[in-house]
Amino acid sequence: MPKKTPGEWVLIRADYESGEFTQKALAAKWDISQSSITTHRNKGGWMNPRTGEAWGPTPIQKAETEPVPDGEVAASMNKERVDAALDDIKTKILEDEAPDDELGRMAAELADVKAELAALKPVPVEWPIDLDSAARMAADEIDDRVQMELNNINDDRLRRGLPHWTVAQQDEQRPGWSESIRQGIYQDMVDNLTQWSAPDGGGKYKIDMKGPDGRVEQVPVETNIDGGKRPEKLRARGWRDVTPQSCHRWDCYGPILKGDPWNGFHSELHMRLFERFHPSQKAGVTTSGEFKI
Numbered sequence: 506m507p508k509k510t511p512g513e514w515v516l517i518r519a520d521y522e523s524g525e526f527t528q529k530a531l532a533a534k535w536d537i538s539q540s541s542i543t544t545h546r547n548k549g550g551w552m553n554p555r556t557g558e559a560w561g562p563t564p565i566q567k568a569e570t571e572p573v574p575d576g577e578v579a580a581s582m583n584k585e586r587v588d589a590a591l592d593d594i595k596t597k598i599l600e601d602e603a604p605d606d607e608l609g610r611m612a613a614e615l616a617d618v619k620a621e622l623a624a625l626k627p628v629p630v631e632w633p634i635d636l637d638s639a640a641r642m643a644a645d646e647i648d649d650r651v652q653m654e655l656n657n658i659n660d661d662r663l664r665r666g667l668p669h670w671t672v673a674q675q676d677e678q679r680p681g682w683s684e685s686i687r688q689g690i691y692q693d694m695v696d697n698l699t700q701w702s703a704p705d706g707g708g709k710y711k712i713d714m715k716g717p718d719g720r721v722e723q724v725p726v727e728t729n730i731d732g733g734k735r736p737e738k739l740r741a742r743g744w745r746d747v748t749p750q751s752c753h754r755w756d757c758y759g760p761i762l763k764g765d766p767w768n769g770f771h772s773e774l775h776m777r778l779f780e781r782f783h784p785s786q787k788a789g790v791t792t793s794g795e796f797k798i
Contacts, residue, residue, distance in 0.1 A: 509537060514545060521546065524554030543593070627748035628715050651686045712736060713750055713758075717743040723755065754779065 509517065517535050520526055521542065532539045545551070550559040651672060659669045675682050711723045714736060724736050724744075731738060736746075752759040752771035759771030770776040 507536070509535070514549075517542070518545070518549065518551050522552045522554055627746040629749075630713075630715060630721055630747045647687050647690050650690050651683050654686050711753060711755055713747045714739055714744045715747045721747060723751075725755075 513535070517531065517537070520531055520534070526534065528539050528542055532542060546560045547562050550561065552559055655670065655672055655675055658675065662669065670678070672683050710726045712726060713721055714724045715721050724739060726733055726736055749760060751757065752761060752775060753769045754775045757771065757775065759775070761769065761771055767773055767776040770779065
Protein backbone atom coordinates (compact mmCIF):
# COMPACT_ATOMS: atom_id res chain seq x y z
CA MET A 506 0.00 0.00 0.00
CA PRO A 507 1.49 3.39 -1.01
CA LYS A 508 2.00 5.94 1.76
CA LYS A 509 -0.65 8.66 1.77
CA THR A 510 0.20 12.35 1.64
CA PRO A 511 -1.18 14.86 4.18
CA GLY A 512 -3.51 16.14 1.49
CA GLU A 513 -4.89 12.67 0.87
CA TRP A 514 -5.49 12.15 4.56
CA VAL A 515 -7.58 15.34 4.55
CA LEU A 516 -9.78 13.77 1.84
CA ILE A 517 -9.93 10.44 3.68
CA ARG A 518 -11.05 12.26 6.82
CA ALA A 519 -13.75 14.08 4.88
CA ASP A 520 -15.06 10.77 3.52
CA TYR A 521 -15.03 9.26 6.99
CA GLU A 522 -16.86 12.16 8.65
CA SER A 523 -19.47 12.19 5.86
CA GLY A 524 -20.83 8.91 7.25
CA GLU A 525 -21.28 7.48 3.73
CA PHE A 526 -18.61 4.79 4.16
CA THR A 527 -17.97 2.02 6.61
CA GLN A 528 -14.39 1.84 7.76
CA LYS A 529 -13.95 -1.29 5.66
CA ALA A 530 -15.33 0.39 2.53
CA LEU A 531 -13.19 3.47 3.16
CA ALA A 532 -10.07 1.34 3.46
CA ALA A 533 -10.90 -0.38 0.15
CA LYS A 534 -11.53 2.94 -1.61
CA TRP A 535 -8.23 4.48 -0.57
CA ASP A 536 -6.17 1.27 -0.58
CA ILE A 537 -5.14 1.58 3.05
CA SER A 538 -5.50 -0.64 6.11
CA GLN A 539 -8.30 -0.15 8.60
CA SER A 540 -5.76 0.06 11.40
CA SER A 541 -4.21 3.11 9.67
CA ILE A 542 -7.62 4.77 9.58
CA THR A 543 -8.16 4.01 13.27
CA THR A 544 -4.77 5.45 14.20
CA HIS A 545 -5.29 8.71 12.26
CA ARG A 546 -8.90 8.94 13.46
CA ASN A 547 -7.97 8.77 17.14
CA LYS A 548 -4.84 10.91 16.98
CA GLY A 549 -6.44 13.48 14.67
CA GLY A 550 -9.68 13.80 16.63
CA TRP A 551 -11.92 12.97 13.66
CA MET A 552 -15.63 13.37 14.22
CA ASN A 553 -17.65 10.21 14.77
CA PRO A 554 -20.50 10.54 12.21
CA ARG A 555 -22.78 8.40 14.38
CA THR A 556 -22.35 10.33 17.65
CA GLY A 557 -21.17 13.73 16.44
CA GLU A 558 -18.33 13.62 18.95
CA ALA A 559 -14.61 13.70 18.21
CA TRP A 560 -12.50 10.64 18.59
CA GLY A 561 -9.63 10.82 21.06
CA PRO A 562 -6.51 8.77 21.58
CA THR A 563 -7.03 5.42 23.24
CA PRO A 564 -5.48 4.65 26.63
CA ILE A 565 -2.92 2.54 24.82
CA GLN A 566 -1.94 5.46 22.58
CA LYS A 567 -1.73 7.75 25.59
CA ALA A 568 0.35 5.24 27.50
CA GLU A 569 2.82 4.98 24.63
CA THR A 570 3.92 8.57 25.37
CA GLU A 571 3.91 8.21 29.13
CA PRO A 572 6.48 6.53 31.41
CA VAL A 573 5.45 3.15 32.74
CA PRO A 574 4.74 3.39 36.50
CA ASP A 575 6.05 0.79 38.92
CA GLY A 576 4.40 -1.71 41.23
CA GLU A 577 0.63 -1.80 41.68
CA VAL A 578 0.14 1.29 39.55
CA ALA A 579 1.78 -0.54 36.61
CA ALA A 580 -0.51 -3.53 37.11
CA SER A 581 -3.55 -1.24 37.14
CA MET A 582 -2.40 0.47 33.95
CA ASN A 583 -1.83 -2.87 32.24
CA LYS A 584 -5.42 -3.84 33.03
CA GLU A 585 -6.64 -0.53 31.66
CA ARG A 586 -4.67 -1.12 28.46
CA VAL A 587 -6.17 -4.57 28.05
CA ASP A 588 -9.69 -3.23 28.61
CA ALA A 589 -9.05 -0.40 26.17
CA ALA A 590 -7.73 -2.83 23.57
CA LEU A 591 -10.84 -4.96 23.95
CA ASP A 592 -13.02 -1.88 23.53
CA ASP A 593 -11.13 -1.00 20.33
CA ILE A 594 -11.65 -4.49 18.97
CA LYS A 595 -15.36 -4.37 19.81
CA THR A 596 -15.73 -0.97 18.14
CA LYS A 597 -13.89 -2.16 15.05
CA ILE A 598 -16.11 -5.23 14.75
CA LEU A 599 -19.27 -3.15 15.07
CA GLU A 600 -18.05 -0.66 12.46
CA ASP A 601 -16.99 -3.37 10.05
CA GLU A 602 -20.19 -5.41 10.15
CA ALA A 603 -21.29 -6.30 6.67
CA PRO A 604 -24.63 -4.92 5.51
CA ASP A 605 -27.59 -7.30 5.24
CA ASP A 606 -27.15 -7.80 1.49
CA GLU A 607 -23.53 -8.85 1.97
CA LEU A 608 -24.52 -11.26 4.75
CA GLY A 609 -27.10 -12.73 2.41
CA ARG A 610 -24.50 -13.15 -0.31
CA MET A 611 -22.15 -14.87 2.13
CA ALA A 612 -24.94 -17.19 3.27
CA ALA A 613 -25.67 -18.10 -0.36
CA GLU A 614 -22.01 -18.82 -1.01
CA LEU A 615 -21.87 -20.98 2.11
CA ALA A 616 -24.90 -22.94 0.92
CA ASP A 617 -23.21 -23.50 -2.46
CA VAL A 618 -20.06 -24.76 -0.76
CA LYS A 619 -22.11 -27.13 1.40
CA ALA A 620 -23.86 -28.45 -1.70
CA GLU A 621 -20.52 -29.06 -3.43
CA LEU A 622 -19.18 -30.88 -0.38
CA ALA A 623 -22.33 -32.98 -0.17
CA ALA A 624 -21.79 -34.08 -3.76
CA LEU A 625 -18.35 -35.39 -2.79
CA LYS A 626 -19.51 -37.21 0.34
CA PRO A 627 -19.44 -41.04 -0.02
CA VAL A 628 -22.84 -42.59 -0.61
CA PRO A 629 -23.97 -45.17 1.98
CA VAL A 630 -25.03 -48.43 0.34
CA GLU A 631 -26.42 -51.78 1.42
CA TRP A 632 -24.89 -54.87 -0.11
CA PRO A 633 -27.34 -57.42 -1.59
CA ILE A 634 -25.84 -60.34 0.36
CA ASP A 635 -24.37 -60.89 3.82
CA LEU A 636 -21.95 -63.49 5.14
CA ASP A 637 -24.67 -65.77 6.50
CA SER A 638 -26.46 -65.80 3.14
CA ALA A 639 -23.19 -66.54 1.36
CA ALA A 640 -22.47 -69.42 3.72
CA ARG A 641 -25.91 -70.93 3.09
CA MET A 642 -25.41 -70.59 -0.66
CA ALA A 643 -22.04 -72.30 -0.43
CA ALA A 644 -23.56 -75.16 1.62
CA ASP A 645 -26.36 -75.59 -0.93
CA GLU A 646 -23.86 -75.55 -3.79
CA ILE A 647 -21.77 -78.25 -2.13
CA ASP A 648 -24.77 -80.55 -1.72
CA ASP A 649 -25.89 -79.88 -5.30
CA ARG A 650 -22.41 -80.56 -6.67
CA VAL A 651 -22.20 -83.86 -4.78
CA GLN A 652 -25.62 -84.85 -6.11
CA MET A 653 -24.62 -83.86 -9.68
CA GLU A 654 -21.58 -86.12 -9.49
CA LEU A 655 -23.76 -88.93 -8.20
CA ASN A 656 -26.25 -88.33 -11.03
CA ASN A 657 -23.47 -88.95 -13.56
CA ILE A 658 -22.69 -92.21 -11.85
CA ASN A 659 -26.37 -93.21 -11.74
CA ASP A 660 -26.75 -92.39 -15.46
CA ASP A 661 -24.01 -94.87 -16.18
CA ARG A 662 -25.59 -97.42 -13.85
CA LEU A 663 -28.94 -96.95 -15.61
CA ARG A 664 -27.38 -97.75 -18.99
CA ARG A 665 -25.99 -100.90 -17.44
CA GLY A 666 -29.38 -101.84 -15.98
CA LEU A 667 -28.36 -101.18 -12.39
CA PRO A 668 -30.49 -99.35 -9.77
CA HIS A 669 -29.81 -95.80 -8.58
CA TRP A 670 -27.55 -95.28 -5.58
CA THR A 671 -27.87 -92.76 -2.81
CA VAL A 672 -24.90 -90.74 -1.52
CA ALA A 673 -24.70 -93.04 1.50
CA GLN A 674 -24.62 -96.13 -0.74
CA GLN A 675 -21.87 -94.58 -2.90
CA ASP A 676 -19.83 -93.73 0.22
CA GLU A 677 -20.31 -97.29 1.46
CA GLN A 678 -19.04 -98.64 -1.84
CA ARG A 679 -16.23 -96.05 -2.11
CA PRO A 680 -15.37 -94.73 1.37
CA GLY A 681 -14.66 -90.97 1.44
CA TRP A 682 -16.21 -90.38 -2.01
CA SER A 683 -18.58 -87.51 -1.03
CA GLU A 684 -15.91 -85.87 1.15
CA SER A 685 -13.49 -85.84 -1.80
CA ILE A 686 -16.16 -84.05 -3.86
CA ARG A 687 -16.61 -81.46 -1.10
CA GLN A 688 -12.86 -80.87 -0.86
CA GLY A 689 -12.77 -80.33 -4.61
CA ILE A 690 -15.48 -77.67 -4.30
CA TYR A 691 -13.57 -75.98 -1.49
CA GLN A 692 -10.49 -75.88 -3.68
CA ASP A 693 -12.53 -74.42 -6.55
CA MET A 694 -13.63 -71.64 -4.18
CA VAL A 695 -10.04 -70.96 -3.18
CA ASP A 696 -8.89 -70.94 -6.80
CA ASN A 697 -11.73 -68.61 -7.78
CA LEU A 698 -10.92 -66.18 -4.97
CA THR A 699 -7.28 -66.19 -5.98
CA GLN A 700 -7.94 -65.88 -9.71
CA TRP A 701 -10.35 -62.98 -9.31
CA SER A 702 -8.54 -61.15 -6.57
CA ALA A 703 -7.29 -58.77 -9.30
CA PRO A 704 -7.41 -58.65 -13.12
CA ASP A 705 -3.82 -59.88 -13.39
CA GLY A 706 -3.74 -62.19 -10.38
CA GLY A 707 -3.78 -61.65 -6.66
CA GLY A 708 -4.19 -58.11 -5.50
CA LYS A 709 -6.04 -55.71 -3.26
CA TYR A 710 -6.32 -52.67 -5.46
CA LYS A 711 -9.96 -51.86 -6.07
CA ILE A 712 -12.60 -49.60 -4.60
CA ASP A 713 -16.39 -49.74 -4.62
CA MET A 714 -18.18 -46.98 -6.54
CA LYS A 715 -21.81 -46.17 -7.34
CA GLY A 716 -22.85 -45.13 -10.84
CA PRO A 717 -25.43 -42.48 -11.76
CA ASP A 718 -27.91 -45.29 -12.46
CA GLY A 719 -27.55 -46.59 -8.90
CA ARG A 720 -25.50 -49.73 -9.57
CA VAL A 721 -22.49 -50.43 -7.37
CA GLU A 722 -19.37 -51.79 -9.03
CA GLN A 723 -15.80 -52.58 -8.11
CA VAL A 724 -13.35 -50.31 -9.89
CA PRO A 725 -9.68 -51.27 -10.37
CA VAL A 726 -6.99 -48.79 -9.38
CA GLU A 727 -3.94 -50.67 -10.67
CA THR A 728 -1.51 -48.54 -12.64
CA ASN A 729 -1.80 -50.91 -15.61
CA ILE A 730 -5.47 -49.92 -16.06
CA ASP A 731 -5.93 -46.32 -17.25
CA GLY A 732 -2.73 -45.45 -15.44
CA GLY A 733 -4.51 -46.00 -12.12
CA LYS A 734 -6.95 -43.16 -12.92
CA ARG A 735 -10.07 -45.22 -13.62
CA PRO A 736 -11.86 -43.99 -10.44
CA GLU A 737 -10.93 -40.39 -11.24
CA LYS A 738 -12.40 -40.71 -14.73
CA LEU A 739 -15.60 -42.25 -13.40
CA ARG A 740 -16.00 -39.49 -10.80
CA ALA A 741 -15.89 -36.97 -13.65
CA ARG A 742 -18.84 -38.86 -15.18
CA GLY A 743 -20.92 -38.70 -12.00
CA TRP A 744 -19.78 -41.83 -10.17
CA ARG A 745 -19.45 -41.60 -6.39
CA ASP A 746 -17.43 -43.40 -3.75
CA VAL A 747 -19.55 -45.47 -1.39
CA THR A 748 -19.44 -46.31 2.28
CA PRO A 749 -18.77 -48.71 3.78
CA GLN A 750 -16.08 -50.02 1.47
CA SER A 751 -16.04 -53.80 1.15
CA CYS A 752 -13.14 -56.26 1.27
CA HIS A 753 -10.48 -55.07 -1.16
CA ARG A 754 -10.03 -58.47 -2.78
CA TRP A 755 -11.46 -58.45 -6.24
CA ASP A 756 -14.95 -59.93 -6.66
CA CYS A 757 -15.67 -59.80 -2.90
CA TYR A 758 -18.25 -57.61 -1.20
CA GLY A 759 -17.60 -58.80 2.36
CA PRO A 760 -17.81 -56.01 4.97
CA ILE A 761 -14.66 -54.81 6.72
CA LEU A 762 -14.94 -55.49 10.44
CA LYS A 763 -14.67 -52.64 12.94
CA GLY A 764 -11.05 -52.02 13.73
CA ASP A 765 -9.93 -53.60 10.41
CA PRO A 766 -8.21 -56.62 12.03
CA TRP A 767 -7.06 -58.06 8.70
CA ASN A 768 -5.65 -55.02 6.92
CA GLY A 769 -8.55 -54.34 4.58
CA PHE A 770 -9.69 -57.94 4.04
CA HIS A 771 -13.09 -58.92 5.39
CA SER A 772 -11.87 -62.25 6.70
CA GLU A 773 -8.68 -63.98 7.74
CA LEU A 774 -9.33 -66.45 4.91
CA HIS A 775 -8.84 -63.77 2.28
CA MET A 776 -5.81 -62.32 4.00
CA ARG A 777 -4.12 -65.73 4.25
CA LEU A 778 -4.93 -66.52 0.62
CA PHE A 779 -3.38 -63.29 -0.51
CA GLU A 780 -0.27 -63.79 1.61
CA ARG A 781 0.12 -67.38 0.47
CA PHE A 782 -0.16 -66.77 -3.27
CA HIS A 783 1.41 -63.30 -3.25
CA PRO A 784 3.90 -63.06 -0.37
CA SER A 785 5.55 -59.73 0.27
CA GLN A 786 9.25 -59.28 -0.35
CA LYS A 787 9.82 -58.84 3.36
CA ALA A 788 8.00 -62.04 4.20
CA GLY A 789 9.90 -64.09 1.62
CA VAL A 790 8.55 -66.96 -0.50
CA THR A 791 7.62 -70.36 0.90
CA THR A 792 7.69 -73.44 -1.29
CA SER A 793 5.53 -75.64 0.89
CA GLY A 794 2.73 -75.30 3.39
CA GLU A 795 -0.81 -76.19 4.25
CA PHE A 796 -3.98 -74.19 4.10
CA LYS A 797 -7.05 -75.53 5.84
CA ILE A 798 -10.57 -74.41 5.00
